Amino acid sequence: DADVTQTPRNRITKTGKRIMLECSQTKGHDRMYWYRQDPGLGLRLIYYSFDVKDINKGEISDGYSVSRQAQAKFSLSLESAIPNQTALYFCATSDPGPGSEQYFGPGTRLTVT
Amino acid sequence: TQLLEQSPQFLSIQEGENLTVYCNSSSVFSSLQWYRQEPGEGPVLLVTVVTGGEVKKLKRLTFQFGDARKDSSLHITAAQPGDTGLYLCAGGKWNTDKLIFGTGTRLQVFP
Numbered sequence: 001d002a003d004v005t006q007t008p009r010n011r012i013t014k015t016g017k018r019i020m021l022e023c024s025q026t027k028g029h030d031r032m033y034w035y036r037q038d039p040g041l042g043l044r045l046i047y048y049s050f051d052v053k054d055i056n057k058g059e060i061s062d063g064y065s066v067s068r069q070a071q072a073k074f075s076l077s078l079e080s081a082i083p084n085q086t087a088l089y090f091c092a093t094s095d096p097g098p099g100s101e102q103y104f105g106p107g108t109r110l111t112v113t
Numbered sequence: 114t115q116l117l118e119q120s121p122q123f124l125s126i127q128e129g130e131n132l133t134v135y136c137n138s139s140s141v142f143s144s145l146q147w148y149r150q151e152p153g154e155g156p157v158l159l160v161t162v163v164t165g166g167e168v169k170k171l172k173r174l175t176f177q178f179g180d181a182r183k184d185s186s187l188h189i190t191a192a193q194p195g196d197t198g199l200y201l202c203a204g205g206k207w208n209t210d211k212l213i214f215g216t217g218t219r220l221q222v223f224p
């Protein structure tokens with residue numbers, strides 16, 4: 001079984017709708033991250049959480065919110081989806097420590113029409 | 114602000130050719146990682162370099178961290194179709210567990 005899972009894998013939604021992307025991990029890591037991937041821009045950090053009670057904004061948090069329900073679960077919400085939020089979204093986990101390897105889920109492809 | 118620029122953005126080559134991908138920044142990093150991402154999957158770590166000037170080899174892949182810790186390169190010798198994918202560099206800083214990812218290089222190797 002995969003260590004980091006994301007649901008749904010694909011989603012098409014309309015402008016203005018609320019949508020939640022879910023991430024679960026079995027690696028026992030405290031650190032969890034949400035990234036967005038767009039062509040030519042690599043991965044950009046949306047939010048990150050270093051433990052259940054520690055949640056921080058990344059470089060592109062506007063229009064997004066997160067919830068850390070447990071050590072193993074980290075959800076990303078789009079309160080009112082807009083077309084420029086169409087992208088590939090990845091969840092990742094890591095051990096503590098600068099330069100630690102990040103383990104990624106398979107991604108969620110989100111299309112906002 | 115994108116701190117890590119990769120070049121080229123796209124690379125399409127024949128099997129057996131050699132290639133180099135560059136990852137450049139004006140910032141100093143404590144470590145530099147390289148990931149490979151295949152279609153429908155998340156990135157997977159290939160290597161981490163932590164010392165300025167460090168060179169690491171992984172079969173046909175050679176990774177180098179610049180002396181000033183601001184840049185890195187990935188060289189592939191005799192590329193194979195299985196090397197096809199998106200290559201991402203990522204820089205780490207001393208005071209945080211976050212990574213800064215590069216813009217990515219999409220490599221396609223034709224048989």
